[in-house]
Amino acid sequence: MNYEAIVFDFGGVLFEIDYNAPVRAFEALGMESFAATYSQAQQDEIFDLLETGKIPGEAFYDWISNFLPNASRQELENAWNCILIQLIPERVDYIFKLKEKGIRTFIFSNTNELHVAVFERMIDESYGLEKFKSAFEFIHYSNVLGMRKPNPEAFLELCRIHGLTPEKTIFIDDSIQHVEGSVRAGLKGLHLLPHQTPAELIDPLF
Numbered sequence: 001m002n003y004e005a006i007v008f009d010f011g012g013v014l015f016e017i018d019y020n021a022p023v024r025a026f027e028a029l030g031m032e033s034f035a036a037t038y039s040q041a042q043q044d045e046i047f048d049l050l051e052t053g054k055i056p057g058e059a060f061y062d063w064i065s066n067f068l069p070n071a072s073r074q075e076l077e078n079a080w081n082c083i084l085i086q087l088i089p090e091r092v093d094y095i096f097k098l099k100e101k102g103i104r105t106f107i108f109s110n111t112n113e114l115h116v117a118v119f120e121r122m123i124d125e126s127y128g129l130e131k132f133k134s135a136f137e138f139i140h141y142s143n144v145l146g147m148r149k150p151n152p153e154a155f156l157e158l159c160r161i162h163g164l165t166p167e168k169t170i171f172i173d174d175s176i177q178h179v180e181g182s183v184r185a186g187l188k189g190l191h192l193l194p195h196q197t198p199a200e201l202i203d204p205l206f
Helices: 021-029 045-051 057-065 073-081 089-100 113-126 129-133 152-162 176-184 198-205
Strands: 005-008 015-017 084-087 104-109 138-141 169-173 188-191
Touching (some): 005 152, 045 057, 073 113, 089 104, 104 152, 138 152, 152 176, 169 176, 176 188
Parallel strands (some): 005 104, 005 169, 104 138, 169 188
Antiparallel strands (some): 015 084
């Protein structure tokens, strides 16, 4: 197969995250039920609404304040954003090499306006936000697109927007349910395991 494009997940693939950090942080504040509502594999409807841009970030903080009425706004922000660790710069450098080969590169991330504001600032300070963005033809955040993974229609919409042939498009993600959604949409889905790098999965295909 002559692949033409690669769509990268962001968190867990290009940016180091700690999925369990918010669970620990909110539980430390006294919200024992947070683990049941939020995880890498599944989440409560409030998070889906946030990640598809159907509610603003303020509505999320209002919702979580109901469980933690004594927590300050700063404590809530710190607990929510502690999932974000750091950019993995060598992986972005690798994407520039793919672009040099004529491969179209994209990001499709399930995220929200609150996290975007924080991780874009972190990227700007450590790597340069404009440099980072220039590694990709387009960056799709679910809260802007209005659709999220693993919905196959979200992948098909991305392909329609950019004129991509699903069968000639690779998608790489660290969450298996998202990979499975991309496969259902006809893309070549690659599951990135913790001990692997994107290059290990992608290079054998070119």
